[in-house]
Amino acid sequence: MNTPATQHVRWDLDYDIHLGSTWGRFMQGLREKKILANTCPECRRVFVPPQAYCESCFVRTDEWLELPQEGVLEVFTVVARGFTGGPTPPYVIGAIRLDGADTLLIHLLRHTDQGDDGSRLEVGDRVRAVWAEDRSGHILDISRFEPIA
């Protein structure tokens, strides 16, 4: 069978995304080793990452609080295949319910290339944030979460 005729086309684009005041404040908190959340004035749910509006009540959120840096691992997946530009697999990503939060924070667990294939993790584990040495106001200022021994 003949190979279909194709021609290579490439997009090579970089973007600067304006975080705005809500995520800007959250990222500044991470730089200072603080996990900041905000609260809906009507339903009182606590959002992390924070959000400017409550998606259930459709009202502006305006109260801020600092959350503990520990919580419960509710679900995770061990990644064998990543994607171009992403972390090098294997790695583990999970959803963490920080103490006091109503939403889940998605984050890395251990990098499995550090000698852990994720098999020691269990749903329900208590986990704690591990901070990066160099922080720039980025979600990876928390380098990962790890189980509390």
Place this chain on the structure above:
Amino acid sequence: MARRATISGVGMTPATSPSKQSRSVIELCQEAAWAAIDHAGVSPDQLDAIVVGNIDGFEGTVLGGKHQTRLLGLGDQLPLTVINTGGTTGGNLMQVAARMVRSGAHERVLCLGGPTFFGATDLQSAINTNSPMIVEQPLGMGAYHMGAFAASAYLQRHGIDAAALGEIVAIDHRKGAANPLAHLRYEVTPEQVMEGMQLSTPLTLPMVCPVSTSACAVVVASEEAGSASGHPTALIKAMGTSSDPYLGGGKGDFAVMQNLAILARRVYALADVRSPRDEIDVVELFAPYAHMQPMQLEALGFCEPGAGVDLMLSGATDRDGDLPTNMSGGPKCTNAGVAGELAPYAHVAMQLMGSAPPEIQLDDVRVGLAHGTGGSFFQFENLAVLHRIGD
């Protein structure tokens, strides 16, 4: 005055992989569009609008819908609406067209979904552009990784062994193998699925959809205009859409499809469906990952939470069961982007009209349910109940 809208014609090209596809996007779109208007029994000058879908970025285009429409050969007087809602674009085409017809502004609207998983050499990277770029993408969170969260949570919640996912894929492939329009037309064993390349636990490569190329088109017409087709048509009895919170963490519970369950209640109420299992004769679900189909069957009220896998294993969703589901093989066997998202509506409409490929046509089906979904962790859901009319 508000009118009823019906699907009166369907056109769909056989699917294949990008590496075997010898035709261009526009050539596939032309074939599907002309097949649909031919099936609907209308001429191009009887169309009064076109709704076309594309997903910016996936194909290296930002005006894909516009240029496709100019080149269809359907004339230059067709008002054009471009729908660009990511993974739900295909399902939304039909719903937008139906609103245009129901409003009384249009008689016959062509919906066109082209192949949009066609050009990207690294499709995973293209798809990942839709995940929230500031707080989720940097974590190595792509499409099937998000899927893996739900799969993992669902299995854990109900104590289901991951081997069940292998059984589900084997069922889908049996159906896809019989459908001449499907892309993956081979059978697999549950063991082969489990032994496939690991992607992200518990998902292996055979548990996720292929990258397919095909085009799909449907004509949505007023009930009166649809009757000119000379065959039964698929009345759009009720439809709706619903969406999740934007961030994955806002979902709260990955083990249930709460958003779809809410939408189903709304659409069933509009269609006066009180007992979905008893009243619906044919179902097509957009289930590109193995765990999605049982979770969707549960959310749609066909069985209790946690019973979706057993429902499939019981044979109820097979051809001779009481709830034939994804007789096309579903997106697990064919996923051509926007064309693949429109496909559930097209397949259900064909079943109701008696126009499905003979190998998969069911006998005596009168009420169908078609579903679409897409997004990132953030899922839009779309759903419609269709009735056979015009016998």
